[in-house]
Amino acid sequence: MQFKMIQPDDCHLHIRSGMALKSIIGMTVKQMGRAIIMPNLNPPITNVTQACAYKAEILSALPKGNRFNPLMTLYLTDNTTSKDIQEAIDHDVIAVKLYPAGATTNSDSGVTNIAKLYPTLESMQKLGMPLLVHGEVTRSEVDIFDREAVFIDEVLNQVVSDFPELKIVFEHITTKNAVDFVLASHHKIAATVTPHHLLANRNDMLVNGIRPHYFCLPVLKRRNPHQIALLDVVTSGNVKFFLGTDSAPHMKTDKESACGCAGIFNAHCAIELYVMVFEHQNALDKLEGFASKFGADFYNLPYNKKIITLNKKDWTIPASYSFAHSNIVPFMATKTLSWKLV
Template sequence: MQFKMIQPDDCHLHVRSGAALKSIIGMTVAQMGRAIIMPNLNSPVTNATQARIYKEEILSVLPKGSKFNPLMVLYLTDNTTSKDIQEAIDSGVVAAKLYPVGVTTNSDGGVTNITKLYPTLESMQKLGMLLLMHGEVTRNEVDIFDREAVFIDEVLNQVVNNFPELKIVFEHITTKDAVDFVLTSHHKIAATITPHHLLANRNDMLVGGIKPHYFCLPVLKRKNPHQLALLYAATSGNTKFFLGTDSAPHAKTDKESACGCAGIFTAHCAIELYATAFERQNALDKLEGFASKFGADFYNLPHNTQTITLKKQDWVVPASYPFAHSDIVPFMATKTLGWKLI
């Protein structure tokens, strides 16, 4: 059995830089036509010049003949200005990313209070730049499993009400609260969903011992109601939900440490992972829309002209892959998947 579809886009991807970038970018290129590249490097991408330099670095290490197109994103800080937004748009940057300060990897320079960015958000609304949001609060008194729901109540509702024409992508949603919010919001609100949040829940991370390679932010939630709600949303055919892997590579030693990094690496077989989740829901006919159409439409991009083909075939995910000067443990390492990209 084979399954042919329009080449997908990854609407949320981390590729790092330097040797790390070189070691993994080919995995995404083999599957995706484009990717929305996250800007949270060690030195974040906070202006148009840095975005251009980063894009040039990515292009310089692509396989020969590749048509892969990295789409760049600006990292928002308390000091991002309307001028920064205009210059970013002029240079081809497609979106700006909100990281609440301290929310995840390399977010120390993120936004401390959303109201400080209101003039900038007004400019983004006027100029048509998308806002991508890591939707969690970071206050210590808020339980880590509740941070997404609290973010909706305290931040996202406020932004949507104050900027009704601003296009927003609620990134890597993990809760039924987020699914319900997107479903009941207007057409300018959409969300990405990762393969690991479709295929795993917090039991996979915690039962039988802590498994650091299942640790990500936002953290994996309960199966019921949260994982089930994500599966429903992704496979529903609703155009508000689309593919964004949030593939986040970290060396094995950085994951298996006293303070393991947050992030799950899925770029090695992203579309196979999504196919697995969709097949389990008897919804393979909905995969192409989710993976190849809805994200492009929301970003006002044409659909890719290339196609990919998945084959029904069992194969075992390797225990690790080379990564810079170390190794990386992929999601589903040593497990058998039933779909393989030809």
């Protein structure tokens, strides 16, 4: 059995830099025609000069003849100006990413008070620059499992109300609250959903011992109602939800430590994971829209011309892959998958 579809886009991807980038970029370009590249390097990509240099580094790391297109973003800080936004548009930067300060990996330079950036958001709204949102509050008194829901109530509702024409992507949503918010919002509000939030929940991370390679932010939630809500909406064919892996590589030693970092690496088999999800939900006919069309439509991009093929074939994910000068444990390591990209 085979399944064919338009080559997908990854609308949310971390690929690091240097040797780490060179170690893993080949996995993504085998699957994706384009990817929206996250800017939370250390130091972060906060201006056009840095974005252009990072894009050049990515292109230089591609296999010879590969036509993968990295779509660059800027990291929003308390000091990002309207001028920065105009320069970004002039240099084909596709979006700006909001990290609340301290929300996740390399987010210490993130936004401390979104209200102070209203002039910048106004420019983004006027110029049509999308805002990509890591939607969590970071106050210590808020339970980590509630951070996404509280962010909707305290921040996102107000931003959407104050900037009704601003395009917003609610990244890597994890809760029924987020699903309901996007469904109730106007057509310029969309969301990405990762394979790990569709295939795993907090039991996978915590039952019978802590599994650090399932730790990500936003953290995995309950199966019911949250994981089920994600599964239902992405396989419904709703155009407001599209593919974004949030693949986030970290060395094995950095994950398996006394203070393990957040991030799940899934670029090695992202499309196979999504195919398994949609097949299990009896919705394979809805996958091409989710993976290859809805994100492109939101960003006003043409569909990729290449057609990819997946075979119905069992294969086992390796226990680890080489990563820079170390190794990395992939999502679902040693598990058997039932689809394989040709």
